[in-house]
């Protein structure tokens with residue numbers, strides 16, 4: 001195993017594939033004066049097309065703040081961000097919302113499905129903003145739900161589905177606009193181990209079909225299924241390219 005010290009931040013693209021995410025010296029500061037919190041401190045990070053990557057680190061280390069920046073849900077205080085080659089640091093709110101809808105799918109710990117809508121309607125929703133005809137919306141939503149194994153649950157509302165099934169609806173919703181990047185913040189945090197396994201299998205399949213995935217997780221067992229682990233500490237990336245085996249060493253040392 002390469003010494004962990006030698007594996008600290010490396011910005012060099014390993015394979016020459018295009019960068020889907022390129023963060024350059026990103027900082028995020030909340031509050032001012034005495035209440036100031038530096039949530040991200042000069043973070044530079046490259047994620048290439050086709051990668052399957054976990055973000056780990058202690059609670060409060062900046063993982064969600066980084067995900068919100070990567071997902072264009074929040075603006076960094078300073079630094080530059082290129083998403084799929086586009087400098088999104090320069091965009092206004094409307095442009096940012098547009099690029100987010102086209103390029104990024106999100107999966108959250110708490111699913112965030114609309115309770116009054118069926119699985120099918122939840123998955124059709126992102127395409128409304130993308131201006132797609134209603135018959136095509138339906139076809140694509142059925143295809144996405146079939147991909148996650150829910151073709152028999154199209155008309156169930158979220159409260160008629162198990163936690164794992166709800167998360168699969170959320171995954172179908174996240175991929176239905178064919179994003180280049182799938183972001184997941186603790187997607188298995190509310191699931192039992194069997195369901196966690198199912199969701200990880202779906203992520204693995206999606207990644208093999210070409211989607212770049214970045215996932216925050218606290219669970220070494222979940223992170224182990226990805227190929228690259230980025231480790232945050234105190235708002236900084238301390239390891240940018242851990243293998244699953246190296247991550248287990250860092251995780252033990254961190255507890």
Ligand SMILES: Nc1ncnc2c1ncn2[C@@H]1O[C@H](COP(=O)(O)OP(=O)(O)OP(=O)(O)O)[C@@H](O)[C@H]1O
Pocket residue numbers: 030031037038039057058059060061062063064065066
């Ligand atoms: N809206 C906010 N206002 C002020 N401080 C914030 C805000 N959001 C996050 N922070 C602070 O920024 C730091 C990083 O928070 P963040 O949510 O990114 O951590 P995290 O690594 O996702 O933690 P967890 O594992 O608990 O989800 C923390 O100190 C947090 O208290």
Ligand SMILES: [Mg+2]
Pocket residue numbers: 063064065
């Ligand atoms: Mg978090």
